[in-house]
Amino acid sequence: MNLFAEIRNLVITSLGQLVDDGTLPGGLDFANVTVEPPRDALHGDMATNAAMVLARPAGKKPRDIAAALAERLADDPRILAADVAGPGFLNLRLSPDAWRAAIPVILAKGRDFGRSDMGAGRKVNVEYVSANPTGPLHVGHTRGAVFGDALASLLDFAGYDVTREYYINDGGAQVDVLARSVYLRYLEACGQKVQFEDGTYPGDYLIPVGQAVKEKYGESLVGRPESAWLADLRQFATDAMMELIRDDLAALGVKMDVFFSEKSLYGTGRIEAAIDLLREKGLIYEGYLEPPKGKKPEDWEPRKQTLFKSTEHGDDVDRPVQKSDGSWTYFAPDIAYHQDKIARGFDELIDVWGADHGGYVKRMKAAVSALSDGRVPLDVKLTQLVKLYKNGQPFKMSKRAGTFVTLRDVVDQVGADVTRFVMLTRKNDAPLDFDFAKVLEQSRENPVFYVQYAHARISSVLNKAREAGIETDPAELGRADLSEIAHESELALLRKLAEWPRQLELAARHHEPHRVAFYLYDLASDFHALWNKGNELPELRFLQEDNPQRSKGKIALITAVSVVISAGLGILGVTPMTEMR
Numbered sequence: 001m002n003l004f005a006e007i008r009n010l011v012i013t014s015l016g017q018l019v020d021d022g023t024l025p026g027g028l029d030f031a032n033v034t035v036e037p038p039r040d041a042l043h044g045d046m047a048t049n050a051a052m053v054l055a056r057p058a059g060k061k062p063r064d065i066a067a068a069l070a071e072r073l074a075d076d077p078r079i080l081a082a083d084v085a086g087p088g089f090l091n092l093r094l095s096p097d098a099w100r101a102a103i104p105v106i107l108a109k110g111r112d113f114g115r116s117d118m119g120a121g122r123k124v125n126v127e128y129v130s131a132n133p134t135g136p137l138h139v140g141h142t143r144g145a146v147f148g149d150a151l152a153s154l155l156d157f158a159g160y161d162v163t164r165e166y167y168i169n170d171g172g173a174q175v176d177v178l179a180r181s182v183y184l185r186y187l188e189a190c191g192q193k194v195q196f197e198d199g200t201y202p203g204d205y206l207i208p209v210g211q212a213v214k215e216k217y218g219e220s221l222v223g224r225p226e227s228a229w230l231a232d233l234r235q236f237a238t239d240a241m242m243e244l245i246r247d248d249l250a251a252l253g254v255k256m257d258v259f260f261s262e263k264s265l266y267g268t269g270r271i272e273a274a275i276d277l278l279r280e281k282g283l284i285y286e287g288y289l290e291p292p293k294g295k296k297p298e299d300w301e302p303r304k305q306t307l308f309k310s311t312e313h314g315d316d317v318d319r320p321v322q323k324s325d326g327s328w329t330y331f332a333p334d335i336a337y338h339q340d341k342i343a344r345g346f347d348e349l350i351d352v353w354g355a356d357h358g359g360y361v362k363r364m365k366a367a368v369s370a371l372s373d374g375r376v377p378l379d380v381k382l383t384q385l386v387k388l389y390k391n392g393q394p395f396k397m398s399k400r401a402g403t404f405v406t407l408r409d410v411v412d413q414v415g416a417d418v419t420r421f422v423m424l425t426r427k428n429d430a431p432l433d434f435d436f437a438k439v440l441e442q443s444r445e446n447p448v449f450y451v452q453y454a455h456a457r458i459s460s461v462l463n464k465a466r467e468a469g470i471e472t473d474p475a476e477l478g479r480a481d482l483s484e485i486a487h488e489s490e491l492a493l494l495r496k497l498a499e500w501p502r503q504l505e506l507a508a509r510h511h512e513p514h515r516v517a518f519y520l521y522d523l524a525s526d527f528h529a530l531w532n533k534g535n536e537l538p539e540l541r542f543l544q545e546d547n548p549q550r551s552k553g554k555i556a557l558i559t560a561v562s563v564v565i566s567a568g569l570g571i572l573g574v575t576p577m578t579e580m581r
Helices: 003-021 050-058 062-073 096-101 102-112 139-157 172-189 204-217 226-252 269-281 333-343 355-371 408-415 416-423 448-466 488-498 500-510 516-536 548-572
Strands: 046-048 079-085 090-092 123-127 161-167 260-262 283-287 305-309 319-322 348-354 379-382 386-390 433-436
Touching: 003 046, 003 050, 003 090, 003 500, 050 062, 050 090, 062 079, 062 090, 090 096, 096 102, 096 488, 102 283, 102 488, 102 548, 139 161, 139 172, 139 348, 139 379, 139 416, 139 500, 139 548, 172 204, 172 226, 172 355, 204 226, 226 408, 269 283, 269 333, 269 355, 283 408, 305 355, 319 333, 333 355, 348 355, 348 408, 355 379, 379 488, 408 416, 416 433, 416 448, 416 548, 448 516, 448 548, 488 500, 488 548, 500 516, 500 548, 516 548
Parallel strands: 123 161, 123 348, 161 260, 348 379, 386 433
Antiparallel strands: 046 090, 079 090, 283 305, 305 319
């Protein structure tokens, strides 16, 4: 049940009737007709732009169309009033029964209420985290992990066939640096004094890896040239770091479907094949790039390179894929990787990157457009920085990591549930302040507490209802008399509940899981407002000692609230609380 979609269908049907009776001309396109909440709740429950978008093609005044449409809509029992406003908007007020009808549907469907087939089974690849396997995940990765995981769950809920993927950057020079850093820890484990130079990884997290190398190789690698141990330690260290990263993700409740190795692209012909595919399309050529914008570096000189005509697919400049010495640029394996995704049959690709990769977006979109002939869209979501505080003061760095605060630092401080919810209280491209003290406060200012508290309060009421002999089984509650749910605070809560399918659809369409967190906070706010009203007005209390039937209706209402909160938290990867300590 999506009441907004149902009323839109009613509007479209009524417009069709106006065409049939000659009030409107035939051939009108109703695709842009919307039904949405009005900007000002005082104007009604819903508003439609039908008259505004149809006025020009129909050759009529908007207000005339709105008036004729209002007359048609008034025949439906769900519509209490249809009022023409401004230049031709139509504000609708629905009957309480229209809102009450949501309760039995929610109770029958449970946490599947709001689940849709919007995605129609389209295959979507969501790639996120994809950190270099050179150390534990830091707080920036945490935000990307939470965002990507919640987005994947949201799309799954909306009917897409979702694959969660991690791209292991194990093909570049940074893995050589990792191997050299592990070798230093190995020498240390063998009793030698070592010095970590700039460019190596000094974090304590490599100490056990160095010890593990000693356990495997003894002291046989001591004093050997780099060529004798670099390849083996690259693999050994990468495996150890990926095990650490998998453990970090598990602590956050993130589980990937696919781990794709960049290294698998090298020496297998896959990079060459992807570049050849672009060459066949006439998009690869030998040429020279313009000097960098601004002040030209003194040592800059033009070099002939192999370039991709990315400007033909929306980029600002063409991009090099192969250097003059024959080696691949960083861009080339990324092209091959995305070609692999396209070849696997994905209909849509979503990449979640850190904000520092913003300059890479256009070239990657151009590559995917060229490789798929525009068939497969790529949406790149950038996650902005997270600033950590404790009691308003910047949070100190992690000794274990050496240079940054780790994902485990955050989860160990506040738990996975709090971490995940708070990371979604801002849009992904907006900076986020994370204060360890504030996110544990038990107040309305702490959104995760406020939502969890609503769910726990409802659980408490349901326990008391059972003790009082009131039926709390959803199937039984679905048959409750709801006619006495009529106070404005109750109806406000009902209206918010009925918005859930629409909010899910908007969040999935725009790839914005933060909308779910915002909605849950608003729903919790309406519930707490009703709770507080019950302290003033006894007739609004959920348990009516002298009227079990009235209690049953009110219990049905708040059970529906708990169902939606539980479903929303599930999408965000947060466990609903049944009691608060």
